[in-house]
Amino acid sequence: MPMSRETILAALHARLSALPATALRGEVLPERVPVEGLLILRDGEPGEPEVTMSPLAYHYQHRAEIEAVVQGAGRDAAFDTLTASVGKALAADRTLGGLCDWVEAEAPRPVDLPVEGAATLKAAVIPVVLHYSTDDPLGG
Template identity: 45%
Template sequence: MTSKRETVLAAVRTLIAGALPAAEVKRNLAKAERIPPGGLAVVRDGDPGEPETTLSPLTYHFEHRIAVEIAASEAAGTPREQALDAMLRAIGTAVAANRTLGGLCDWLDAEAPSTDDAEATGSLPVRFALLTIVASYATTDPLN
């Protein structure tokens, strides 16, 4: 049986993939070789943090901070800033529409992203964002 942590991470990846159907959505990608025309999203495992504990019944309450890297390049005449903004809005809409990940979480929220440009010789300029999705959930075992 898959742990609650892994189930939540997989559900966040699925949520983002649904929000960004034209983008490639990966998990823990080491290094992107290229940014596809529809953009790239990388879901990192993040940090579940130190849980709060209730004793009866024994329950661990996590606020898991899941890092998500989003990258967009100019495509079909759309500036990379607009492409990235559209991707971020789509993720925000998906999070707002499914705050419990189908019952897996008590609450799901996204923090405001930080954005920047990335340039490499011989490639198109890329705009990227780093955002954090916070999944609040409980489990009876800190390793589950």
């Protein structure tokens, strides 16, 4: 059954919201990073679809992004825990309850970001590929 992009992204955000870290969608990085870490879902790009004609369907490999951020003295271990929890949440149901054909994360590339007057941040973007089909590229 074809699903809309918004339904799929909302389901992905709900899955991230069930984790101990704070999960936001499309927000700017707040001044304070919660102790448990921070995840910010970016809607990303659906890309060019493959099209089948009978029945008409547009098959997307939509690339969303999850920004993962931790701060503090134990940031390396906290970052590993945070990214592993994202991986486990996605692996628990690779179809987001049947909304997608497949969901798969790619490896993050972490960086340490100095913050003037505060503990250094450890952050990375985790690309997430959402495979889904829709019968309308504007409604889907």
